[in-house]
Amino acid sequence: MKKILLMSLFVLMMTVVAACSSDKEDDKASSGTEQKTITFGVTPWTSTVPPTKIASLILQDMGYEVKETAADAGSVYMGLSRGDLDVFMDAWVPMHQTYLDKFEGKIESTAVSYPEADxxxxxxxxxxxxxxxxxxxxxxxxxxxxxxxxxxxxxxxxxxxxxxxxxxxxxxxxxxxxxxxxxxxxxxxxxxxxxxxxxxxxxxxxxxxxxxxLTNEKGFFETSSVEVITNSELKDNAPEAYEFLSNWNISLDEVEEMIVKIEEGQEPEEVAQEWIDNNQDKVNEMIGK
CATH class of the missing domain: 3.40.190.100 (Glycine betaine-binding periplasmic protein; domain 2)
Structure with missing residues (x-):
């Protein structure tokens, strides 16, 4: 009877150890190191659409699932700071510097799309x-x-x-x-x-x-640098996606041309794919090929 009891206790202990080990593996998988879904914050500005769609299509080609969340600028930055959002493709600096300061340590400027936007x-x-x-x-x-x-x-x-x-x-x-x-x-x-x-x-x-x-003498609305902002965890959670986004760049004129095409009736994804097809060398540089 003692042998049976000891054997039962041994089996129970091994089951608990196995369960704990499994839990640790599950925690590792859910820790973000293997993140495969990238969520974009999308403000209701026409300038946000082309870069978001291009980056989305490229990330999908890299094997990521992509989601978009529409929100105003303040909510986008809040979402980035909480980790609910991963990327915002249309930050205007220094205009948005207050958000970067407010959420310092939780979000970061990852790349410059174009440096001089009036x-x-x-x-x-x-x-x-x-x-x-x-x-x-x-x-x-x-x-x-x-x-x-x-x-x-x-x-x-x-x-x-x-x-x-x-x-x-x-x-x-x-x-x-x-x-x-x-x-x-x-x-x-x-x-x-x-x-x-x-x-x-x-x-x-x-x-x-x-x-x-209009110009002004008080320093308002300085020429903006338009930048890509990510939450601070993306670098570790999705390193390949982060590396691509850190290499991101596109010209102001290209974005404006795409906005015109979209307003004239072309689907945003179609316009974005057209840019990708015509700029494959740049895309390869951004993804590190």
Whole structure:
């Protein structure tokens, strides 16, 4: 009877050890070192779409599953910091520097897409006597005291509020989606009325309309570097994906050309694949071939 009891205890102990060993293996597999799903944060800006689609297709060719999560800029950075998102392809620095500082250690700038993107308060060129922010002072009534911006929470929206405060402008910022902002601006431009709104390149607005970005003497909206941001765990969890993203680069003109094609009716994936097919040497460099 003792022998049977001892044998039973031995079998039970071996079962527990085996279970613990299996649990450790499962923990290792789930620790992120073999991560095979890459999740992109996608803001509602046309400039975000082409680089996201290109990177997505390349990562799929590399064997990864890809997901996209639509959100405003603030939510994208929060998701990156929590590890819910892995990549954001359209960070504007220094405009988004507040997010990089806030989540320092949890997110990182991994690559520069293109180093010089113009951005800022924008007017149509028929407003010949308005060339700087300073030129707007005292003339807010001509614009019905409204500045048109993008969605609340975006870095541009925050900085535009800072401009209104710094210059003591009698402007109210009207926040909307990119499409809503441009629809309102277009309506006024078609009548050649005064209008001031947030503009940036790459964007088809500069192809469709004669526009100029206003200068300023206070250092607002410096020329931006557009960068790829990843959560800090991606380097260890998906090293091949991280290596590809760290080698990422694309020109502003190429992104703008793709935005035009998408707005003219081509599917974003089709446009992205066309770029990949025409730039295979660059793709091979980015993935380390």
């Amino acid at each position: 951005t800022g308060w924008t007017v149509p060129t028929y407003m010949e006597d308005v060339n700087s922010l300073e030129d707007l002072k005292g003339r807010e009534g001509e614009f019905d005291n409204e500045f048109y911006g993008i969605e609340a929470g975006a870095g541009a929206t925050i900085e535009s509020d800072e401009i209104i405060e710094a210059y003591e402008f009698d402007f109210k910022q009207v926040s909307s989606s990119e499409g809503g902002m441009l629809a309102q601006a277009q309506r006024l431009m078609e009548q050649e009325k005064p209008v001031v709104f947030y503009g940036w390149r790459p964007h088809t607005m500069f192809n469709k309309f004669d526009l100029k970005v």
